[in-house]
Amino acid sequence: MARAYEVVEVEKKWQRRWADEGTYEVDADDPRPPWYVLTMYPYPSGPAHMGHVRNYTFGDLLVRHRTMLGHAVLSPFGFDSFGLPAENAAIKTGTHPRIFTDARILELKESITSLGAVYDWRREIRSHDPEYIKWNQVIFQKLLAAGLAYRANAPVNWCPGCQTVLANEQVLADGTCERSGDLVVKRDLEQWFFGITRYADELLSGLDDLEWPERVKTMQRNWIGRSEGAEYDLVVEGRDGSDAGERLSLRVFTTRPDTSFGMTYAVVAPEHPLVDALTTADHLDDVADLRLRAAASTEVERMSESGAASLAKRGAFTGSSVINPFTGLPVPVYVADYVLMGYGTGAIMAVPAEDNRDWDFAQAYGLPVVRTVQPPVGWDEHGGPDGGPGGAYTGAGEKINSEWLNGLDITTAKARAIEWLEAEGIGERTVNYRLRDWLVSRQRFWGCPIPVVYCPEHGIVPVPTEELPVLAPDDVEFQPTGESPLSTNLEFLNTTCPLCGGPATRETDTMDTFVDSSWYFLRFTDPWTPDLPFDPEIARHWMPVDQYIGGIEHAILHLLYARFFTKALVDVGLAPEGMREPFARLFTQGMIRMDGKKMSKSKGNLVAPSSYLTTVGADALRLFHLFVGPPADDVDWTDQTDSVIDGCGRFLDRVWRLATSPDGERPQGRTGPAMPEDLDIRRATHRLIDRVSRDYERWSYNTAVAACMEFVNLLHPYVRGGGRREVVDEAVDTLLLLLAPMTPHLAAEAWERRHGDHIHLRGWPVADPELAAEATVTMVVQVNGKVRDRIEVAPDVSEEEARHLALASPQIIEALAGAEPRRVIVRPPKLVNIVL
């Protein structure tokens, strides 16, 4: 599509101007009130794709708008430049990941700039920069010293495709890797962890005050998974310590201590340490068999089977019994894989009457059911699966079959049961979390090395701060073997112990790249301080991020880790006291879809933004993304999309023609006496300011654009009919100011031609309330709810006057046909409804 002005030339000119003049560079001593806008820093995968365009359009609009509103806006940019794609490319082509990554960064930076997005590039961060690696490692050492980083042996997630371990957060619900899609397997390995669970409660409660999408907060709450209940001991029958044998007991966790009287058996996880002690000679084979099967089965296999039938294959009797402390009666102990070692105590008291899984298991093994909550009438006939008989009842009701709990409601009974357990010294109230500590070791090359050495004498020894950063040598074998590539370089591997000088080996794993992104927003506030990751006082000035923008895919991973890091960095003294949350407001934009799928490189359905930049230009493409629909909604890229983008270009051409004349001068207008339509245009101008300003505040850019289009449609005939000069000037200048954050190049160029100065340094327009007030309002007159007339009235028309005007209208008199109104509802100045 041919445009009305030299789009490419104009856009390049202003991109250069903003960079050369440092228009959007700010410092902490700026007297204007601070405002921090941040779009999640990207993994550099080459030129920007449409998703980036959408993302950075919103961010850039906010930066420019806030600046015009008088803030000192911090708008940094960086690259999340460690990660697997570069390493995989290295494996394939032999090019070093650094060379590969730096080239991708150049491409991305160039294409982001060509969108007209402006940043304070002095603050640029690259995760793979030795300076950034150093501070990453310093933070690791601080966490290590505080006990927040630790090494432990645990069953961990291993992705065969990525040849590395993964955090729980990186394993999808179906047990596959979020990156490669491979089935993740469990391995027992000694690995590095960060103690995120220590902050579980704070991570949960802190969500309440954040202006985040409710959806994201819910996802985090579910992930943290706090549940309150009780732990207590079940003494193994015949092992109470009264005779020769040692006392042996099994600790269980339950959220329903009130149902304890209904416990008819107990279950331990296959990996539970007491399995051997509990298993009697005649059940050794069954139990061993079950444990083998459980170890061999994947999560997916376990979860794909449910219901009584499959549960029958998934348990084994140990031969032992434990005493239910509430009834004093023995119940059998089973091993079953539906109980997970990783949650609670790895053992449960089973109450089939009030738990669905226990019910299914009890059905399969013929175990008794004792109800402790009175189910609704008819439950035992049709409360079960598919309306069949029985089933567990988990709802509210009166306690039964529970001696001293009988007659109570569940909440009270829970509290009583816990009081009793604590008084008897059998157990206590506990809180359990689904959240696990964050596994940060990765057996990969292209990441931040973990800065410790292993000394046969002194064990784990942190590399001294003055020796940081520990940098990966270039000379390593990339081929994935499941061993860390760094271990193939013996010069790197073999070192000396910082404490004793004796021979030692280096840690060869690298950190999860989510570590890099967990504090980059803090580094952005001050990437210059020589002896700290950032100056806490400067961080305090800018933080928290006032508006964070990114994809919903980070709802748990990045956003939870970053919240944890912020709290942990305060606690180890690197971040300022009192700063607890990194992102005050979060916006998650919709994704671009094509043929029903997310538009992405891996799906092979990319539409390159670059082709639009050289034809319709960046402004038209930006305007399209703003206009196409609500920012939070997904965008479907279809056959018609190009036409819509052209339409955006057409609108900008109309604006251009209104603002400039062919010889570069401002269009001349009429002088002389004022006409009534002059005032109409002035009113429309000031109403537009109100409307667009409100829409900006509520992220309703599509309606803001629509309002501007409507205004141009109104202005156009006025100008053609010889509009009054100063009225047209006011209208066009206002329009350009309102468009300046959305289509910055066009606004800047047209403004410069009209006024000679820089529009983006101007203040945001303010409406004159008198002019913005409507002169007349269209009052709708209905008869029985159907519109029969419209009357122009003053905005402050009185109720009586409105009623009188409505009843006096010829159309209404005709519509009434002499009938006597039963009731007249008057809502001045908008509506009168006459009910017959």
Added chain:
RNA sequence: GCCCGGGUGGCGGAAUGGCAGACGCGGUGGACUCAAAAUCCAUUGUCCGAAAGGGCGUGCGGGUUCGAAUCCCGCCCCGGGCACCA
């Protein structure tokens, strides 16, 4: 199964108790032009009607209200998240 969103013209969407379909795309007709492009003007939910005008219409069924796309109850469909977490 549970928890969130969402369902409005041919299409993207607007309207959060008061004129349904703003704005744009697409379509149709016209002006300008030798012609085309560009630009401009008009028109465009649907049905009845020559017209004036009127009926119907926001996934389906009920309800509240003078008045419901909007609030309530019950369904259907689409999208997303969670799902052996005791």
